[in-house]
Amino acid sequence: MRTIWPPALRLRIAGKVIALTAALAAAVATLFAVTHHLRVQELLEQRNNEKLIGNTKMLTVAIQAEFNRLSEDVLLLSKAPGVTFLLTEVNHPEHYAAEQDYSGVAAGRVRTIVTILADTRNYLRLSIYSTDEFEGEIFRTELSGESYVTYEEADLPSGIPQEIAEIKNQLAPGKISYSYVDSKEIAGGSPAVSQSAFRAVTPAIDADGHDAGLIVIEKAYKPTLDAAVDYMQPDWDSVIFDAAGNMHTYPVGSIAGEGGARGQVYATIRELVSDGPGSDSLHNVTVDGRDYAVKFVEGELRDSATPQVFRVATIADHEVLYADLAATNRNNILLTVLLVLVASLFGLVLGRRFVRPLQAMNETILEQGTDGDLSALPVHRADEIGDFARSYCTIARELNGALEDLGQGNVDLQETNAKLVHANKEVRDLAAIISHDLRAPLINILGFSDELTRLHGELSGYLATMNVDLDESEIADLLQKRLPTALKFIADSSSRMESKLDTILHLSRRGRDEMKPVPIDLGKLFRTVIESHVTEHNPADVSIELDSAPPVIIDEEAASIIANNLVSNAVKYRDGDRPLSIRIRAVTDEFGLTLCVEDNGRGINVADQDLIFGLFRRFGRQDTSGEGIGLSFCKALVSRLNGKIWCNSIAGEGSSFFVFFPIELLGRETVAA
Amino acid sequence: MKKTGPICIVDDDDGHAYLIELNLRQSGVTNELLRFASGQEFLDYLEEDPSGGDAPVMVLLDLNMPGMGGLAVLQVVKDSRIRRTYPIVVLSTSADTDEINACYRAGCNLFLTKPVQYAEFTDLVQRLGALLKVAHFPSGAATTGLAAAG
Structure with a gap:
């Protein structure tokens, strides 16, 4: 185990590492949380922006691109060998004129372009452009003597077929061919009028009867959104006529090489329109490679002269949002888990490296105390635990020494105490000896001296009865003076001795009294x-x-x-x-x-x-x-x-x-x- | 009524025993006076003749004796089911409180201090004799043997 960690790794380093790891984990987690939050905010903001511009962009881009691509493709095609004519598409005339540059078209080939447009003002424009020389100039061939024949809206519904017929008749009767892109009822003046567009193609013949190319007549009324959508529906083929008058169809989807992508856009737009403003229905659509969920919020498709201001709400790109969030979360979780693992690892190491030895040490100390076998203590460790173990051993040694001294002192003290107890007992024994052993003989001395006194009295009595002249004899002296004197001394001395013994006893007892x-x-x-x-x-x-x-x-x-x-x-x-x-x-x-x-x-x-x-x-x-x-x-x-x-x-x-x-x-x- | 029980005097001091006997007699006690010079001697007597003769009407027990002390004798007697009724009067030269308490705890019936002054000694023993004459004692094993001798 020791080889895993360098000997220099000490407890405080381990503690710092763990603390640092934990702090790092917390910081990273916080950072992730903040990042996540910011990302969400960003996505929300983006979604809001896309609400405003996203779908406008989507539609305009999609629609404009469609036109542009179409135009470009047509231009490219027109440059191709064998292609003589091109067709135009319905657009704003001014725009058409200004931006559609035909200078690249093979000179002399385009004679006349007739465009019949219905704009939002609902009047019909019929323009016939002749490209006689086509040297950077578009010639206008007047129809009916005027550049523009303007019909009021009120005139339109009933006038159109006639106009068409006139055109047909005037230009190349019997040779015109036309097709209706879509034909819906034209409700006069109503904004809800459906599109109606058709295209008429006829060879143009100039006044001299020469072939002047093709005349393409396109017609669309009030290009509502629906109309625009239908106009560009994916299965609608661009039609290109060559010099021989053969018509070539060209699938829109294949022009851009995107398959049905635009078709999807248009279908979506159509769906949106059918939902109507304010609908909550969501539709998925992919624009420029990004997925959107859209709904129609407000607005309508107006004339093409003014910006097409309508908004389609985008519920952001869910997938991206979700993917971002998921990625953030995943990273978050992964790194957190990693840090937790690291912290756990350090915890484990701490446990194995420090806590377990501490526990073992604790048990050893508890079991062995200070005087047991302390060789199991990790005194050789080069860290705090080693320091502690060494300190403990030192303290234990010193303590044991001190305890031994103390024990010796205690033994001495006990001996002294025993001596004192013994001496105290001796003092008490002395009192007992005084009270028993000295008093007992005193009782006898006093008792028998009394008895002697009594006997002396009796003896004196007997002597009296024996009529001995006591006064004259030595016996008298013996009995009346010497014997009583001796007895009196015995009695007095014994009494004094008794009195002093009593005093000693009394004092001894007073010393013990409570x-x-x-x-x-x-x-x-x-x-x-x-x-x-x-x-x-x-x-x-x-x-x-x-x-x-x-x-x-x-x-x-x-x-x-x-x-x-x-x-x-x-x-x-x-x-x-x-x-x-x-x-x-x-x-x-x-x-x-x-x-x-x-x-x-x-x-x-x-x-x-x-x-x-x-x-x-x-x-x-x-x-x-x-x-x-x-x-x-x-x-x-x-x-x-x-x-x-x-x-x-x-x-x-x-x-x-x-x-x-x-x-x-x-x-x-x-x-x- | 003639009382036949002896009075046992257990005292190693011959002089004390003599003086006690003397004064008891002088107080008019006529019971047989049996003197034992040691505690063991007294206990032997009890063992040999537990019920043959009359039980002692009173035991006068000295405390301070060589060999078996008075307190030990007291404990043996008072621990015996048969003899615990023997009235035991402890006669000691001391009046140590601890000793007094120990004796009463062991079951002694009376604790008296032997006065050193002979007059008091005489007075005490004679009063004791007088007490014996009027006191009542347990029946059965302890047959009272006091003779009222005037």
């Missing part, structure tokens, strides 16, 4: 605490300045223990020489609240100030009761609250104990206070 934070009003708390400690026996001047202090959200019991310890210490360690004064206040700042309990008591040596928070530590004169656990307890509680407790003291002057509660423990609504 805290239930509630808002504590410090002022209220301290007033309650002061009430229970400052009594008649322990008078003090107390100042509580906590009105603006915000509530502290901590465990109620913890708060109570802290307050009680601080106040009781102040009361307990008063200076006997002066009245006790206690001042309790608080300062709030952005970090939290600092509580201060200040007294004028005996104070603490600087060296001891850090040690007073230790367990079972008592300093100074031991003249008060206490176990040395209060401040230790306070410190444990404050530490659990993330707070801080410390003391400033001057021995002999007084102490200030500070407790700091961080801002998180303060009630929201009074922080600003």
Whole structure:
């Protein structure tokens, strides 16, 4: 597969190629659409034009051409050996005279041409042309002394036969031959009159009785379209007479060598005419090699002097139109299909070349993760996929390394954690040992020392009953002084030991107890605490300045223990020489609240100030009761609250104990206070 | 009515057992007092003589014992269909909340802490003895054997 595509073919190139192909396809399709549209417009316009001129052209061209060809052919024929005369065709006389050049005709041969024309004005012209010398001049031989004998239209219908007869008589009686090209009823004056034309041919004889050639008389009335068509119907033969007076027929169709093409034109024209103006009937016709569908729109064939203005609608050349459209469509479709194929091919290539490897890569990565066998990844490809595969392998390697380190770190952490758990368990075990294993013997010590005391009593009783003089004997000393003293020491020591064990247990349990934070009003708390400690026996001047202090959200019991310890210490360690004064206040700042309990008591040596928070530590004169656990307890509680407790003291002057509660423990609504 | 069921004291501490016996007697309890120095010993006793003698009217069970602890003994007894009705009073030197909860979950009938102070200890055991005299216990396997001794 790799050999098909150069290694340099990279993903972005493939992407660009596909995008380019698609854009090209779109552009070509658009171009085709526009071309197609323009072509249609063009064809429509052409059709419209041909509506106006096409058929006019068709008819005039066809008709004129027919005449022209005929004339030319006749001229050619007339030049041929043995051809003496030619005939003329019905046309406008002026036109005939001006354009029909007989100079090429063999001189002296044409004597007279008689043309009887009926033009649209419906009068008959009879012209007899003599070509005596025929040196570029056409001589007119007057008939009845005038060049033109003009008959009014009204005279025509009935006059024609007579005129003909006169001509016949005058010219060459008995020798004239004539034929009717077509003879239809001549309806006098009616524009709908059908053509009527005939041709009379007679040898012309001049006044001296010499042969003057032929006289051709053609006659047509009101050359309506129908007449014109009939006049040129394809089976109508041109008639050519030679010098011997023999008539040669010459098929029109064969003159032009076009078979029945013109015949078709004429037939069509005839059909059009029979349809009449405004008809929707379509007729197929071929003019100049192009096919048209035509219909008669308007107009009529007028006299030949004026342009024959009539229009025949052309429904364009359907075939051409259709062929053009089909060709455009075909090209369009072909090229579109081609482009789609190209795009598909590229898509396929993209799939095989890029998407499949990506999918395979994805599966490999999903299955193998980062530490599996990644050798299946296409790391050797010289494209983006290769880049990606290589990057992934690099990342996977680094990740695995990092994971290993992390794993090692995790193992270390687990070990540490296990040690911590173990240590924690040991602490708890210690509490259990204290509660069980140290208390159990204590129970015995205390119980049996009590029992001993009881037994001592009983023994004393027995001795009394035995009348032993206890006062005099050593037994008395033993029983009454030494034994009770020993027992008392045992009991006292055991009791103290029990008390301390209880304290340790208590502290240990407090450390595990769940805290239930509630808002504590410090002022209220301290007033309650002061009430229970400052009594008649322990008078003090107390100042509580906590009105603006915000509530502290901590465990109620913890708060109570802290307050009680601080106040009781102040009361307990008063200076006997002066009245006790206690001042309790608080300062709030952005970090939290600092509580201060200040007294004028005996104070603490600087060296001891850090040690007073230790367990079972008592300093100074031991003249008060206490176990040395209060401040230790306070410190444990404050530490659990993330707070801080410390003391400033001057021995002999007084102490200030500070407790700091961080801002998180303060009630929201009074922080600003 | 003479009650014949023994009171079983399961405690590895001889001194404690002695003091308990002493104080029970002083409180007027006349039932036979059977002392077991370990949990296993007590369970063996139950196995050997499940119904031959009278069922214990009460078991005073120490928690902290070497070998089989009190909680394990409690669980074995309370898991037994026959013996789960034996009233068991746990006597422990500690008052640890977790321990208390565990014992009640296992089905102990009463949890008492052995006071260190002997006066309190005496008071507790004697109150217990007094309670035994007025309490009612399950019938059947557990035949009450308390003697109201004044």
